[in-house]
Amino acid sequence: MMNTNINLAGIKMKNPVTVASGTFGYGREFSDFFDLSKLGGIITKGTSLKPKSGNKPPRVCETASGMLNSIGLQNPGVEYFAQNDLPFLRKFDTAIIVNACGSTVEEYVELCKILNTLDIDGVELNLSCPNVKNGCMAFGNTYEGVKLVTSSVRKVLDKPLIVKLTPNVTDIVSIAKAVKDGGADGISLINTLLGMKIDIEKRKPVLANITGGLSGPAIKPVAVRMVYQVAKAIDLPILGMGGIVNGEDAIEFMLAGATAISIGAGNFTNPYTSINTISEIEDYMKKHSIEDINEIVGCV
Numbered sequence: 001m002m003n004t005n006i007n008l009a010g011i012k013m014k015n016p017v018t019v020a021s022g023t024f025g026y027g028r029e030f031s032d033f034f035d036l037s038k039l040g041g042i043i044t045k046g047t048s049l050k051p052k053s054g055n056k057p058p059r060v061c062e063t064a065s066g067m068l069n070s071i072g073l074q075n076p077g078v079e080y081f082a083q084n085d086l087p088f089l090r091k092f093d094t095a096i097i098v099n100a101c102g103s104t105v106e107e108y109v110e111l112c113k114i115l116n117t118l119d120i121d122g123v124e125l126n127l128s129c130p131n132v133k134n135g136c137m138a139f140g141n142t143y144e145g146v147k148l149v150t151s152s153v154r155k156v157l158d159k160p161l162i163v164k165l166t167p168n169v170t171d172i173v174s175i176a177k178a179v180k181d182g183g184a185d186g187i188s189l190i191n192t193l194l195g196m197k198i199d200i201e202k203r204k205p206v207l208a209n210i211t212g213g214l215s216g217p218a219i220k221p222v223a224v225r226m227v228y229q230v231a232k233a234i235d236l237p238i239l240g241m242g243g244i245v246n247g248e249d250a251i252e253f254m255l256a257g258a259t260a261i262s263i264g265a266g267n268f269t270n271p272y273t274s275i276n277t278i279s280e281i282e283d284y285m286k287k288h289s290i291e292d293i294n295e296i297v298g299c300v
């Protein structure tokens with residue numbers, strides 16, 4: 001018997017595969033394709049205290065081995081989520097982690113006070129969105145900003161707290177240290193890399209927001225490097241993501257130090273990417289006689 005159960009920052013999952021925030025909505029559309037109970041966990045779309053309409057279109061475009069997005073955290077707000085989406089998600093036997101975003105420390109705190117009362121398994125604090133003018137990345141790219149938001153939220157949140165970091169920094173390890181010092185239980189790595197695409201016929205940026213976040217296989221080596229560096233330096237479990245589209249990619253992240261992984265842009269190219277990844281991880285375990293998936297975490 002192989003064991004694929006993992007414990008990510010106090011969140012128990014039947015396997016290490018989750019779906020990344022903003023690429024799976026609140027699960028409804030994907031439930032037409034497969035049983036969501038097969039997933040280790042679902043990370044919801046970035047959710048804020050009040051509804052947000054996001055940025056103007058066009059706000060997604062394809063790039064070589066990836067995509068750019070500038071959605072700008074469009075979401076219906078936490079109250080709507082609690083009344084409409086959470087009851088739907090709770091029908092499935094999978095961990096539900098809410099991706100929480102805000103523009104001020106107070107907003108993060110108010111939101112997390114509400115999340116603390118809901119039937120969810122944990123919170124992924126988004127300090128990393130490159131597509132909103134205030135908040136998120138503004139906090140996420142300094143030690144002080146990350147520690148301030150993390151420690152403020154920690155005071156009101158008893159549930160597992162994972163902080164999601166931006167790769168758009170010079171030294172990821174020093175930022176990750178602020179997550180530990182702020183009292184969180186885990187780290188998510190990585191959000192998108194800030195990018196830009198120009199339409200050479202129109203001589204204009206393709207995205208209305210001018211810049212956007214790059215995701216997909218193009219960013220995988222950067223993400224693996226950051227997971228590896230943080231895992232070696234900081235004693236906190238890591239949820240790894242960035243370009244994962246199959247079991248081999250997932251194993252690479254786990255060898256680098258991720259306890260669990262998220263699939264983002266890969267859900268758009270094939271809606272079955274996440275569940276295929278689960279069986280491909282099991283194939284790797286069989287091939288290499290691995291009894292417990294936890295054995296490989298951080299082996300490299």
Ligand SMILES: Cc1cc2nc3c(=O)[nH]c(=O)nc-3n(C[C@H](O)[C@H](O)[C@H](O)COP(=O)(O)O)c2cc1C
Nearest residue numbers: 020021022046069126190191215216242243264265
């Ligand atoms: C369309 C889109 C929307 C996203 N929205 C969010 C979000 O709301 N909150 C967040 O923390 N990350 C968001 N992300 C980032 C992903 O969760 C993930 O960190 C990133 O895309 C890297 O993984 P990938 O290469 O597998 O897509 C979004 C990504 C995409 C492509």
